[in-house]
Amino acid sequence: MAETDTGTETALGYEQARDELIEVVRRLEAGGTSLEESLALWERGEELAQVCRHWLEGARARLDSALAAREGREGGGESGGSGAGE
Numbered sequence: 698m699a700e701t702d703t704g705t706e707t708a709l710g711y712e713q714a715r716d717e718l719i720e721v722v723r724r725l726e727a728g729g730t731s732l733e734e735s736l737a738l739w740e741r742g743e744e745l746a747q748v749c750r751h752w753l754e755g756a757r758a759r760l761d762s763a764l765a766a767r768e769g770r771e772g773g774g775e776s777g778g779s780g781a782g783e
Contacts (some may be wrong), residue, residue: 709745711752718745 709717721742725735 706740709748713751714745714748718742718749721745 721738724730725738725742730738
C-alpha cells in the first residue's frame with residue numbers, strides 16, 4: 698500500500714477503502730492492541746476516511762454536473778413550458 702495520500706487515493710477504490718476502514722474501526726473498538734499499534738491504526742483510519750471523502754466528493758460533483766446539464770436542457774430553449782419532460 699502507498700504511504701502518501703495521493704498514492705493511497707489512486708490505489709484504493711471507494712469500496713476497498715470503506716471496507717478497510719470498517720476493519721480498522723473494529724480492531725480499535727475491540728481493544729487489546731498496544732498504544733503504538735492503536736496509533737498506527739488511528740492514522741490509517743484517518744487516511745482511509747480521506748480516501749472515502751475524496752471519492753464521495755467526486756461522486757457529488759458528477760451528480761451536480763449531471764443535474765445542472767439536465768436542467769439546462771429542459772429549461773434552456775423553452776419559456777413558460779408545461780414541464781412535461783418529467
